[in-house]
Amino acid sequence: MPVAWSALPSLVQEGILKEMSAENIFFLSLASKRTVDSMSRFRNKNVSGVMMVFGKDAVGIRFETSDKNFFNCEKIAFKLDAFPRITGLYATNDNKMISEFVYESKENVVSETHNHLLDLFRKSRNLEFTVAVFDFKNYKWVPFVKRAKIMAENIGISQLETFIESHSELESIHLEKKVIGHISPESNLYNINHVSWKALKFPFNEFMNNFKGKSAALQCSGHLNGHVRFFIRSWLKGGYAGNLKILHVLRTGQEIFYDDMLLESFFDKVTPFEKAGVSRELPSFKEIKKQFETLPNWFQETDRDMVIERESDKKKALVKMGANDFIFMVLDDEDKAFLGRYLAFDRHADTRRVQKWLGAKQRFPSAIP
Known part of the structure; x- marks a missing residue:
């Protein structure tokens, strides 16, 4: 004999929920308000x-979990072309239908679903809402949005700035297509902490001159070697926002980055690493990469890791150079401590040189013989 969910003992409910996927939990929760x-x-x-994904004929929902990102999970969508009855489709990632449900109101489907999700996962710690707009x-405006992916074609700069202004909690934005119109130096786009732009049509240095956030991932084409060289020189002279943490430039087109050529004039300020890839383990890199985790082709491994130091304030930045990537990351104390431990156990490292370079107060273990 069937038993209502609410009639099950609490321990049984909790045990069942631990074994269920986020999609199944959402689907079951639609049974009733009591559920x-x-x-x-x-x-x-x-x-x-x-x-929440806003398309031409549907509104979709995807869940981010500890073992799945947004683009590697089942799909839930509300078909908007079936007004006045909104048919919800619950399907696997390969579009195999699982079940259907119905909403009666097209106008309220977004707000009702958003409120339902807030209620359902209200005890989940650090739950973040993302919108993807095609x-x-x-x-339809929804509150508490932390991240946005703008996939729409031919979006105007005024439309984009209005979107940003209406979401005061927005911390990260990804622009998939070109933006129509002039972006003024006072644009609120430059105030977002984390910006990624897949179709930047002007030099990335121009963007960075006005950028006041923490991290930027910019995909550019054309001759970029000169721009990279200019960026490094400007940073060494104290340029760019003080809270800048990371810049990632992804190259498109035929030209490649040549790290030796780009850093030749700075070689006396550079500390190379024998092993590429150490920066992937840096605490700051791991934290910021979360903002761009929906970009699977970005942040590929580069050829070399190097460090430069700015004389005016002794700030250090890690530079990663590769055929397709230029990554520039300002190191904080936690990053420098990590690098100190890493280099101390590098059999090729000069431990005293490492201590002097890091300006470290703590003593690191001797290098492994």
Whole structure:
């Protein structure tokens, strides 16, 4: 004989929820208000993010979990072309249908679903909302948005700035297509902490001159070697925002980056690493990479890791050079401590030189013989 979810003992409910996927939890929660109230009492440790996708004929939902990002999970979508009854489709990532459900109101489908998700996962720690906008005509404003992916074609700069202004908690934005119109130095786009732009049509130095955030990932074409050289020189002279943490330039086209050529004039300020890839383990790199985790082709391994120092304030920056990537990351104390431990156990490292270079107060273990 079937038993209502709310009639099950709390320990049984909690045990079942731990074994269920985020998609199945959401689907079950639609059974009734009593069901969602009962389910929301438990903290879901697995769900860390919710993405609402606004397309031309549907609004979708995807969940970010500890073992899946947004683009490697099942799909839930509300078909908007079936007004006045909104058919919800719950399908696997290969479009195999699992089940259907119905919403009665097209106008309220977004706000009702958003509120439902907030209620359902209200005990999940650090739950972040992301919106992906393919069509602004169907976009419905939702609160508490931390990240945005703008996939729409031919978006105007005024439309983009209005979107940013209406989401005061926005911390990260990804622009997939070109933006129409002139971006003034006072644009609120430059105030977002984390910006990625896949179709930047002007020199990245021009963008960075006005950028006030922490990290930028910019895909550019054309002759970039000179721009990279100019960027490094400007930073060494104290240029760019004081809170800048990381710049990633992804090259498109035929030209490649040549690290020896680019850093030739700075070689006396450079400390090379024998092993590439150490920066992937830096605490700051891991933290910032989360902002761009929906960009699977970005942050590929580069050929060499090097460090430069700015004389005016002794700030150090790690530079990664590769055929397709230029990555520049300002190191904080935690990063420098990590590098100190790494280099101390590098059999090729001069431990005293490493201590002097890091300006470290603590003593690091001797290098392994």
